[in-house]
Every structure is written in C-alpha cells, then in structure tokens.
Amino acid sequence: MHERSERTGHKNLRIRKRDICIAVAVAVVVVCGATLFFFATGASNEPEIRRIETILTSAEVSIAMDLAGMVRSVEFIIVGEYTGFDTVWNMSSDPKDYVEGRFYSFRVDEVLKGQPIDDVIFVNHHHSRRMEMTESNAVINEHGEIVVAATKTNEISFTYIDLRYIEPEIGPTYILFLQRNRSTLTPYGISTYTYYASIEPFMIKFENDTAFLQSNIVYGGKSNEQTVTIDGTLRTIVVTQSSVRISDTISGMDFDVVKEEITGMVMQGR
Numbered sequence: 001m002h003e004r005s006e007r008t009g010h011k012n013l014r015i016r017k018r019d020i021c022i023a024v025a026v027a028v029v030v031v032c033g034a035t036l037f038f039f040a041t042g043a044s045n046e047p048e049i050r051r052i053e054t055i056l057t058s059a060e061v062s063i064a065m066d067l068a069g070m071v072r073s074v075e076f077i078i079v080g081e082y083t084g085f086d087t088v089w090n091m092s093s094d095p096k097d098y099v100e101g102r103f104y105s106f107r108v109d110e111v112l113k114g115q116p117i118d119d120v121i122f123v124n125h126h127h128s129r130r131m132e133m134t135e136s137n138a139v140i141n142e143h144g145e146i147v148v149a150a151t152k153t154n155e156i157s158f159t160y161i162d163l164r165y166i167e168p169e170i171g172p173t174y175i176l177f178l179q180r181n182r183s184t185l186t187p188y189g190i191s192t193y194t195y196y197a198s199i200e201p202f203m204i205k206f207e208n209d210t211a212f213l214q215s216n217i218v219y220g221g222k223s224n225e226q227t228v229t230i231d232g233t234l235r236t237i238v239v240t241q242s243s244v245r246i247s248d249t250i251s252g253m254d255f256d257v258v259k260e261e262i263t264g265m266v267m268q269g270r
Helices: 067-073 255-267
Strands: 016-019 029-030 035-040 054-057 076-090 098-111 118-138 145-148 153-161 175-182 194-195 204-208 211-215 225-230 235-239
Touching: 016 029, 029 118, 029 204, 067 175, 076 118, 076 255, 098 175, 153 225, 153 235, 175 255
Parallel strands: 016 118, 054 235, 118 194
Antiparallel strands: 029 035, 035 054, 076 098, 076 175, 098 118, 118 153, 175 194, 175 204, 204 211, 225 235
C-alpha cells in the first residue's frame, strides 16, 4: 500500500497484507513495518487458531523533540483557527487499500514562517487505516521461526485510528507547523494548494492565550489502546506508531511568548 501525500515528497507509509502466525507461547513477529504480539497459552498435538489479544502496529513518524525542532522541520508556520470539517478521502494510491485522510478548513490570521498564503486553507489530518492480515495456527519458537507449519488460517481485517489524529476544535486559536502540497488538485477536484503535517507534534492550541501542545506521544498522554471488532469479536490493539515519547515543554506558555520564540528562531534560521 502506498499512501498518497497528494504527490508530495515526504515518505510514504506502507502496510501490506501478510501471513501472520499464532504461537503456542508468547511470540513477536516483525512484518513490513508492523510489530505483532500474539498471546496464547498451553500446548496440544494440533494447535488451534488462537485469538489475537494485542496487535502492535507501527509506521514512520518524524518526531520533533521541542519547539526548535518543530520550527526547523517545516515549511510553514501559521496562526489562525479551524472553521470546519470539509471532506474525507482515501490517501492510498492503491484502491484496494484504505487510508483515511480528513480535510479541515483553516482561516489564516498570520504566517510566521513561509510565503504568504490564502486566507483560508485546507489541512489534511491522518485519521485511520484498514489493516488486512492472515492469522494461522503455525507454531513459532522464541526466535520468531516457524517450527510447525500452519494447518488452519483465517483472514482478518480491521480499521484503527491513527495515533497522530486529534480532532481539531472549531474556534480556538492554533499555531500549525505544516508542509504544502505541490499539487493543486484536491480529492474532489478543486484546484488549490493543500497542507499536511510531516512531523509530530504539529499543533499548538491556545485557550485564554495559554498554550496546549496537541500530541498523543507526550509522556503521560492518551493511551494507545483501541478496541476493534474482528469477525464479530472485540479485540484490543495497541497503536505504537512511534516508540519515542517526548516531554511537553510548550503547554502553559503564553501565546505572545510562543510567538516571539518562533519568530526569533525563524529570523535566526534555526
């Protein structure tokens, strides 16, 4: 699967349908960007298909460790507010795959870094993706090697929410750290530039001029566990698109202070 970044130059994320094996003991399998943990107990002469208790998925995410890293990593830094949800589209270049992006309209009040842009822009947010796999009753040893071939298999699919997705609020002031799409065609045919996040975190929300960093990878942040339904059974998945956790050194800062620091870094070329 290839994600379309609307023909941008940033790295594509790739998840492909693969064979996945269930062990009679705890096993770890690394498959094309996805680390999968299977939990099963006991043993028998004919291993049965085991329920997948937890699936750890991963994808490439560029991490900015602090405000300076956020400033340095992007083409545009803009101040403004979200004005509404616009549309959903499939970011995958393969129609058999589904990677959901969500466009939100954003009113631009000020540009702190980058060329002047339109008063209203469209910002793409990664929302969710569909995973398709094959689980089996093959026996795997502690080295991840198959020691008994599978006699039973089961095709499974599920959709999970991207770890980067935080639904933006309509009304509050935001500072966004973005890249601009080089194409001029939106998913529904309107000729315009669109913008996307190439780093995490990329949003700072302000309430009463106080900063709140928007990210699920900060220490003490939102749990990565999600519940999905597979073949009518509820299962738990743990989305680990980044093994890195960052310290939040931005939340609590005053809007004018954050803006002044960003402006200073941009002027110094940092």
